[in-house]
Amino acid sequence: MRGVVGELRSPQPLIVYLPGLYQEDDLARALTGAFDDAYAPVLSTIDNLAAYLDPALTPVDFLDWLAGWVGLVLDETWPIERRRAIVAVASQIYRRRGTAAGLSMQLKLLTAGDVAVSDSGGATWSKSPGSKPPGDASYTLSVRVKPAKKESIDAAKLDALVAAAKPAHVTHTVETGDKPAA
Secondary structure, three states, rough: OOOOOHOOOOOOOOOOOHHHHHHOHHHHHHHHHHHHHHHHHHHHHOOHHHHHOOOOOHHHHHHHHHHHHOOOOOOOOOOHHHHHHHOOHHHHHHHHOOOOHHHHHHHHHHHEEEEEEEOOOOOOOOOOOOOOOOOOOOOEEEEEEEOOOOOOHHHHHHHHHHHHHOOOOOOEEEEEEEEEEO
């Protein structure tokens, strides 16, 4: 939450907008000075708005707010660099949502590990009328994640993430390292 920032001076002190008679008055200086203290962070934020909207530059306490703009809820246990990267590519992830490539991209960002996603390739349409649809009609998805050396993966969270990201009619299995999760 933003508030008064110590030692931040307003580039437009309000006292200069008062008639000369009041500019000499101590009470008027104190009152406008109090408003200047509250007004300075607002002007600073407006002057730096582009930095607030850039996931790589935004202050840490604004990152969750920025993530909310693209419908993300970030895990506070992730390193700040990973959270910034996820917010930065959120539109690309949404563009590929429901595909194996999109799921792979999302899991690589979230786990920082090696990800392998394979699907049955089943489809409900074909270019040729009356022909058999391509792929296997089983509608399955298999995900294997090998965590980075210094990382650990919560298999239940990973399974929930895959369940939320895949199409509803597709069954899935998730493996982390050597142990299947679902």
